[in-house]
Amino acid sequence: MDGQKQYTIQNEWIKWIEEAIDKELLNYYEYNDFRNFQEIGTGGFGKVYRANLKNLEKCFALKSFFNLNI
Numbered sequence: 453m454d455g456q457k458q459y460t461i462q463n464e465w466i467k468w469i470e471e472a473i474d475k476e477l478l479n480y481y482e483y484n485d486f487r488n489f490q491e492i493g494t495g496g497f498g499k500v501y502r503a504n505l506k507n508l509e510k511c512f513a514l515k516s517f518f519n520l521n522i
């Protein structure tokens with residue numbers, strides 16, 4: 453895939469995510485608001501971490517993605 457096409461696809465996904473946040477279909481959290489990261493798994497596209505949000509005891513699963521350079 454050429455660089456321009458990859459850039460266009462990435463922008464389309466960023467726009468899709470931003471619109472979903474605006475419509476409150478997705479919640480947006482700052483990465484820096486999470487603490488106590490523990491790696492809990494690896495999937496086909498990246499690693500999964502357990503972390504707490506701010507001072508809450510509730511934990512979240514955070515999924516990171518490898519830089520695939522498709």
Ligand SMILES: Nc1ncnc2c1ncn2[C@@H]1O[C@H](COP(=O)(O)OP(=O)(O)OP(=O)(O)O)[C@@H](O)[C@H]1O
Nearest residue numbers: 492493494495496497498499500501512513514515
């Ligand atoms: N919500 C969760 N709670 C606890 N462990 C989780 C959670 N989500 C993922 N994991 C752990 O991380 C591992 C990888 O999860 P992930 O969703 O990336 O796997 P996957 O099915 O290969 O997905 P993909 O192919 O989309 O990357 C899981 O096998 C599991 O052990």
